[in-house]
Amino acid sequence: MNGQVVIVGAGPAGVRAAEALVKAGVLPVVIDEGRRSGGQIYRRQPDHFKRSYDTLYGSEAHRAAAVHRAFDALLPHIDYRPETLVWNVAEGHVWATRAGETEAIPYDRLIVCSGATDRLAPVPGWQLAGCYSLGGSQVALKAQACSIGGAVVFMGTGPLLYLVASQYVKAGANVVAVLDTSPFAGRVKALPKLAEQPDLLWQGMKLTLALKRAGVTVLSGMTPAEITGDPETGVSGVTIRTASGTLRHFECDAVAMGWHLRPETQIADLARASFAFDKATRQWLPEIDGDGRAHVPGLYLAGDGAKVLGARSAEVTGELAALAALADMGVAVDKDRCRHLRAERVRYVRFAQGLAEAFPWPHQFVADTADSTVVCRCEGVTAATLRASVSEAYATETNRAKAFSRVGMGRCQGRYCGNASAEIVAALRGEPVECAGRLRGQAPVKPIPVGTARTDV
Amino acid sequence: MSAAESTADVAIIGGGLMGCSAAFFLAQRGLSVVLLETDKVGRQASGTNFGNVRRQGRPISQLPLANRASRIWRSANELLGADVEYLQNGHIRVCFRDRPENVGKMEEYAAQAREEGLDLELLSGNVLRERFPWLGADVLAGSHSALDGHANPRLAAPAFARAAMKLGAQVVEDTKIVHAAKIGEDFVLEAEDGRRFRAPTLLVTAGAWAGKIVSQFGEPVKLTPRAPTMSVTEPVPYAILPAVGVMTPDEVETVYFRQVARGNIVLGGSTRAPSYPDEYRAYVMPQNTMTQFHHLRRLAPALAKLQVIRVWSGIEGYTDDSLPVMGPSGTVPGLFYAFGFSGSGFQIGPGVGETMAELIATGHTDIPIEGYSIKRFA
Structure with a gap:
């Protein structure tokens, strides 16, 4: 009965999954890329740092503390592997690497809680030094108490835009402006769905007010024109077109950008999960049932790595996935608890729909990316080269366009250009974006050195 | 169903490098061609291989074909009007210290290759390390072929297809x-x-998928679908000019690498995995990636610090003797074959295309291909 369960990730989803398993007497292996549990959202500060939970996590302090406590209590019971990267999955094994050594860890059931990263849109100049993702900017602050620059512009859309900007203000950093591509009217329209989580909605409003009160320029419905600067000295400013059509320039030395989030699906992909197109977010998501079961037997997906529903939902879906795995193993699970969690999840799904409507991915802006703009930062490939792969070499979808143009071929493997590539390819071909497909995941999930050696043979 | 019918002088089944280059050279000779591809041209073995444009190490009897291909590679960019990233920077074939018997084999091979117009320079490990300081202490000796090189497989077959279309x-x-x-x-x-497609001449260049077609003509050939183990590193300053590979009877040791001009180092070799032609899938087995890294570190220890950013594979068709099937059908007039290149087709690809075009158009070629007749499997 007690098959080996491996959990990948120790954010809120992974922690709650591990907790549910341990409660049922099943002791999992938990593989965590982080140095300590908490994931990105509840990332812990280095040991000698002394900031309080309130300072670090604001309104979510009690949740962060609860997740940390829950995991710390599990440590005596589980096989916890911190600072360990899962770089491949094959034949019932995850391949995990730490400090240059790798081993194949067998599993009967695999629960992937791989989290999310920023969804980025190409903006002219975004390859300049001084451009960061919103998530990266937040990590700098949370982990290292650093600002990404002396004068920072926040640009993009989504709740994280306002959250990180206000965290920067609170930490005393110089925030020049918060520039949102989504129109204010869309947010008003999405209010009924956002009201599923009234306290989150209220906090979002408070954040915006606090930013304005701090003297930060906050603009909605704007269109990025250019990140100015030069390759030697990096970012010097941001130029945008306002909703009313006038050009405005903000001087700064760093830009944090992100258009909400995208799930990290590489591990699910390598474990051969099937994917379906999600119209609301214009992304491909792994297919799961309401409890997190993928179409591959023994594979479960939870948290933002399956579908971006936020940290609170991750605790729910992590537990649900573990209960599904237990039920599939023949362990009796509390059906009422499952029903409760499923109902919770439905509310988060509705809230996430509201967020997607309130802070939409600016797909037309992306489809219209100027030819001279770099689309793939890793390989330095412009939109013109990407378009030539379609118009001159007959690429019909993004994998073929990648083969010809190298967009998505670099070290990020399309994490940061894949969405844009699909929009540009589909627009040029006059097709809906789903026709451009998705970049297939390939190992390694993140780069591993040639020096990596097996320790298990 | 009232099927639209398309006719041509020659129909080709299979749009890999063999089919695409044959289409190009047939069209160049003024024949009308229809090239039929299940997926996209050059996507499988032709597009996912290592990109070695290497003559040395091939069977001596294959060198006339390889030399012909070499001449095409040298002029490919002008011929095709597209850059296939061919770099004629040489190829080094080395043997490891624990296989000293290979030195004699290399010498013997070099003597025979010279007769066929392929000049190889034999170098001791120390001389090699002086000229190519990134080679490891485990390298006992090597053979340098100055006029071999490498190219980009993702671009080559599609470039031939587009040139054929023109x-x-x-x-x-x-x-x-x-x-x-x-x-x-x-x-x-x-x-x-x-x-439906109709033509008086048919060329089958369907790689790992050829088996089903040729059995419809009563000439079954056993093809084993395999999957190469490929990796690529992050880009680093361009410093390694030649392609490098290991000569060994043990598949797990057969590693090779090359650096492309933009800086990435492409790694290949070690054990191949099975592949699945019916599902159009090939998977890289992580254990093979690990043995590849291990033997690569013996070959060039300095590469150990580089990060591998991606691995990939594709579907290759192997014959039982690892030699291709190439030439006319043994039973059906007008039917020609070029498949089963067994993981060694990229360099000779354009030469195969030109030779098949010559054979189809004139009924004759001076390139010795008798040994590749399908009749050997009858």
């Missing part, structure tokens, strides 16, 4: 041929969706 060839992608037969004077080919 000369009037029809390149029909996403078209799976499910039935092929000779009816009267013509071959009639039927696609999955009912479209």
Whole structure:
């Protein structure tokens, strides 16, 4: 009965999954890329740092503390592997690497809680030094108490835009402006769905007010024109077109950008999960049932790595996935608890729909990316080269366009250009974006050195 | 179903490098060509291989074909009007210290290769390390072929296909041929969706998928689908000019690498995995990636610090003797074959295309290909 369960990730989803398993007497292996549990959202500060939970996590302090406590209590019971990267999955094994050594860890059931990263849109100049993702900017602050620059512009859309900007203000950093591509009217329209989580909605409003009160320029419905600067000295400013059509320039030395989030699906992909197109977010998501079961037997997906529903939902879906795995193993699970969690999840799904409507991915802006703009930062490939792969070499979808143009071929493997590539390819071909497909995941999930050696043979 | 019928002088089944280059050279000779490809041209073995444009190490009897291909590679960019990233920077074949018997084999090979116009310079490990300081202490000796090199497999076959189209060839992608037969004077080919293609001459260049087609003509060939183990590193300053590979009888040791001009180092070799032609899938087995890294570190220890950013594979068709099937059918007039290149087809690809075009157009070629006749499997 007690098959080996491996959990990948120790954010809120992974922690709650591990907790549910341990409660049922099943002791999992938990593989965590982080140095300590908490994931990105509840990332812990280095040991000698002394900031309080309130300072670090604001309104979510009690949740962060609860997740940390829950995991710390599990440590005596589980096989916890911190600072360990899962770089491949094959034949019932995850391949995990730490400090240059790798081993194949067998599993009967695999629960992937791989989290999310920023969804980025190409903006002219975004390859300049001084451009960061919103998530990266937040990590700098949370982990290292650093600002990404002396004068920072926040640009993009989504709740994280306002959250990180206000965290920067609170930490005393110089925030020049918060520039949102989504129109204010869309947010008003999405209010009924956002009201599923009234306290989150209220906090979002408070954040915006606090930013304005701090003297930060906050603009909605704007269109990025250019990140100015030069390759030697990096970012010097941001130029945008306002909703009313006038050009405005903000001087700064760093830009944090992100258009909400995208799930990290590489591990699910390598474990051969099937994917379906999600119209609301214009992304491909792994297919799961309401409890997190993928179409591959023994594979479960939870948290933002399956579908971006936020940290609170991750605790729910992590537990649900573990209960599904237990039920599939023949362990009796509390059906009422499952029903409760499923109902919770439905509310988060509705809230996430509201967020997607309130802070939409600016797909037309992306489809219209100027030819001279770099689309793939890793390989330095412009939109013109990407378009030539379609118009001159007959690429019909993004994998073929990648083969010809190298967009998505670099070290990020399309994490940061894949969405844009699909929009540009589909627009040029006059097709809906789903026709451009998705970049297939390939190992390694993140780069591993040639020096990596097996320790298990 | 009233099937649209398309006719040509020559129909080609399979749009890999062999089919695409044959289409190009046939069109260049003024023949009308229809090239039929199940997926997209050059996507499988032709597009996913290592990109070695290497003559040395091939069977001596294959060198005339390889030399012909070499001449095409040298002029490929002008010929095709597209950059296939061919770099004629040489190729080094080395043997490891624990296989000293290979030095004699290398010397013997070099003497025979010279007769066929391939000049190889034999170098001791120390001399090699002086000239190529990134080679490891485990390298005992090597053979340097100055006029070999490497190219970009993702670009080559599609470039031949586009050049063939410019000369009037029809390149029909996403078209799976499910039935092929000779009816009267013509071959009639039927696609999955009912479209039909007709031509008096048929060339089968369907790689790992050729088996099903040739058995419809009563000439079954066993093909084993395998999957190469490929990796690529992050880009680093361009410093390694030649392609490098290991000569060994043990597949797990057969590692090779090359640096592309943009800086990435492409790694290949070690054990191949099975592949799945019916599902169009090939997977890299992580254990093979690990043995590849291990033997690569013996070959070039300095590479150990580089980060590998991606691995990939594709579908290759192996014959039982690892030699290709190339030449006319043994039973059906007008039918020609070029498949089963067994993981060694990239360099000779354009030479195969030109030779098959010559054979089809003139009925003759001076290139010795008798040893590749399908009749050996009858």
